Amino acid sequence: xxxxxxxxxxxxxxxxxxxxxxxxxxxxxxxxxxxxxxxxxxxxxxxxxxxxxxxxxxxxxxxxxxxxxxxxxxxxxxxxxxxxxxxxxxxxxxxxxxxxxxxxxxxxxxxx
Numbered sequence: 001x002x003x004x005x006x007x008x009x010x011x012x013x014x015x016x017x018x019x020x021x022x023x024x025x026x027x028x029x030x031x032x033x034x035x036x037x038x039x040x041x042x043x044x045x046x047x048x049x050x051x052x053x054x055x056x057x058x059x060x061x062x063x064x065x066x067x068x069x070x071x072x073x074x075x076x077x078x079x080x081x082x083x084x085x086x087x088x089x090x091x092x093x094x095x096x097x098x099x100x101x102x103x104x105x106x107x108x109x110x111x112x
Contacts, residue, residue, distance in 0.1 A: 004084040007093040012041040013049035025083035030090040032061035075099045076108035
């Protein structure tokens with residue numbers, strides 16, 4: 001975690017106001033829809049709440065344990081373009097953190 005990035009486990013539309021209150025400007029969702037079953041909020045539900053709250057939102061689903069170089073490069077593009085700070089989330093936050101750490105190691109992040 002840095003001043004530009006944070007990581008979280010699964011969030012729902014009901015958490016968006018808290019995310020805004022903590023100062024985040026963007027959300028990146030790395031969890032595929034229905035990975036956790038039908039009780040998992042969909043990307044569309046979270047995106048709607050995010051946009052209503054004034055957050056930028058990106059849905060970049062990544063399969064757990066199968067991060068590719070393309071995934072990392074796509075994330076880096078989002079990171080470099082989105083308003084900061086950014087909150088990334090998935091089931092536990094690990095996948096999101098791994099994407100960030102790999103992009104950082106590959107020197108793909110503009111301000112890191």
